Amino acid sequence: MSTVTTARREGILRRPTATTGFWSWFTTIDHKKIGILYGATALVFFIVGGLEALLIRSQLAQPNGTLLNADQYNQIFTMHGITMIFLFVMPLSAAFFNYFIPLMIGARDVAFPRLNAYSYWVFLLGGLFLYSSFFLGGAPNCGWFCYAPNSIFDPTVGPTFYALGLIITGIASTAGAINLAVTVINMRAPGMSFFRVPVFVWMGLVVQLLLAFSLPIITVALFELLFDREFGTHFFDPTAGGDPILWQHLFWLFGHPEVYILVLPAFGIVSEILPVFARKPLFGYQFVVFSGIAIGFIGFGVWAHHMFAAGLGPVANTAFGVSTAIIAIPTGVKIFNWMGTLYGGDLRFTSAMLFAIGTVTMFVIGGLSGVTHTIVPSDYQQTDTYYIVAHFHYVIFGGAVFGLFGGMYYWWPKVFGRMLSDRLGKLHFWLMLIGFNLAFGPMHILGLQGMIRRTYTYPASLGLTFWNEVATVGAFLIALSILLFLVNVVVTHAKARPESADVADPWDARTLEWMATSPPPIHNFDEIPTVHALDEFWHRKYVEDERTGRLVPAQAGAANGHDEDPHGGGHGIHLPSPSYWPFVASLGMPLIAYGVLYSWWLVGLGALVALVGFYGWALEPSVASEDA
């Protein structure tokens, strides 16, 4: 791999050359390393958000809780929501997309490797910026939706941090979305037509397009909120003719596609795991793909079901109730496809498989409670109660988080060349499943009994104590299961690393990423595979016996391209060189944000840093010359 470590001394900063070591993580533009960075960062934020959840549940375990006061509680539940959505599920999905989209489509990297690094650094700095608010006058306290006009009249700095922080992470996500969308559309291996693309990659494309077209809407809303708070505008100020409902429209025009941004990656992962462990092709591949696309489209037309109680009138409420009911159809199609995949399959219940099945079953519960919201009069009763809290946790925790953990167990050997312990993995699954249902199942009952959302305490006389106790026990069980996962990671990595060949394809999988070594070389594939079918790798491994019609292994050596590679070791493959500039450019973003809060000089400095970063980036060649 000598070609990727050549030096270059042109420009202001010496071109970084190292691909290993501490500093290489700051300059890397390898999609696999960036994927690991995304994943590790997301897990850290997950633990922080989880600790916030435990604080919330401890406060609510008993009536008249005194662990947190009302103000602290508001900050904690707001940051819990923001963290889990923007700093955990979205970046963890981005981690999987970053790592596996190029591998699954037979590419060497994403379309814009340096832009990829920039996305990661901007996301990380945006997350740190949001969390710095705890030390700079108080975290956002307005809920993850930060409704106007409350948010514009709030005297604390919280909503300003909210607006600035989400603008920053939104810029990161938009850049990443454009990058990955172009990668899927434009970098598929020869022969990989759109209907030979794995479902996970398809869902990736849908999610990136949802991001690219929905994030600008909330960006505008956040700028309007920011201007209302900092520069005296009147966007959401009713006394000047503004309309607080506009915030709700703009927020949910983003916010509902966001639900699918959170859950479709997990649907993609499930669609990869089930066929592998059922040893059957995905049932109705094209239906799954088109349902995903349909969900993406319809997802832009249902936002007002978050606003049934806002007084939009019976016509609007009915229309959005109908469109919301319609979106259940493509979702239901997927559920039946997954069941059809399992039906008659040769099932292996590994940890990954259990998490995939858990995703489907838990999401069905969340989906059904979602259908109850389409009935507007019923929604009037449920809105702003714990019934809603139960519903969206079943969708996002039950749907997205279970699926993402399934992806961890499934792809861990590919990323790190080590198998996570299946025994601990199963224990993790069952503990998490039980804890999850204990934590969020009772919230349906609490909500229907009238326990309101976002309340920091409740009197004993309401009779809500028992189910709140159960929910708190469940929350701690989830925490214990996550602890088991971390133990599993530590134990796995403490052991000696197995031979690469043993973990190259441990599940007898179907898609291209398993053709690479584990972990894959920096250039992914010595020779880009030519694709002849959906589930290409499977078809290279197995052929149908002409007499019996059964699958028999293909001739040895035909499956792995790198066994017979005449070029060997990836020499002569030119990959983009590491670069400081994406990191430098990203530093401008939080400087500008702090500047808006504290001093215009900082804004100028931040703009200068960003500009220097962008010019350094634009003027350096993406591949360092070899003659330097």
Next chain:
Amino acid sequence: MADVAIERGGGHGADHPETTTGLSHTKLAMWVFLGSECMLFGALITTYVLYRGRSVAPPYPADIFDIPYTSVSSFVLLASSLTMVLALSAAQQRDEGRMRLWLLTTALLGMTFVGGQVYEFTAFYHEGLKLSTNLFGTTFYVLTGFHGVHVTVGVLMLLSLFGMSFADRLPEDPSFPIEMVGLYWHFVDIVWIVIFTVVYLIPTPSPGGPGGP
């Protein structure tokens, strides 16, 4: 910011196309980005349209707009799309002198537009319309300001291309980066046509008097 390394180094064989669609990554990314920008301006323009005529305090649009003045600066911006095309055409013919001339002309026309906007904002400010005066000031300054920032970014990119052509930092065939900046530039122009029509040309009824000019 074109990371073209993958295109150059993406495989041993030269027998298959460099990209799946045949379009360059950068051009595809630019189109997705412009789609994203459509949603950004869509949300901003929607906000303006929703709030038209809902100001509860003067000054109102009819009191303050100088349509002939803004028409001239709009014409300047639209003319810059023509010079942008001329720059691209010169680049495609490898006529470096004319390419530089038209790049600079486009940048200057853009700067004239932005300068005109700064003058307009200053004049409105002195006539009593501040960002915080009323809902009209709020929506007007934020919408046109966002557009002005976009034009400024475009001017920066044009001047960068102009400077890079002297420092010999443009690729052998300079038409590609010019085409990309051109796509962005034309988009910003088209958005201005919508903004000019919605904000200036369609009369807004105001409580104080007859709507529009």
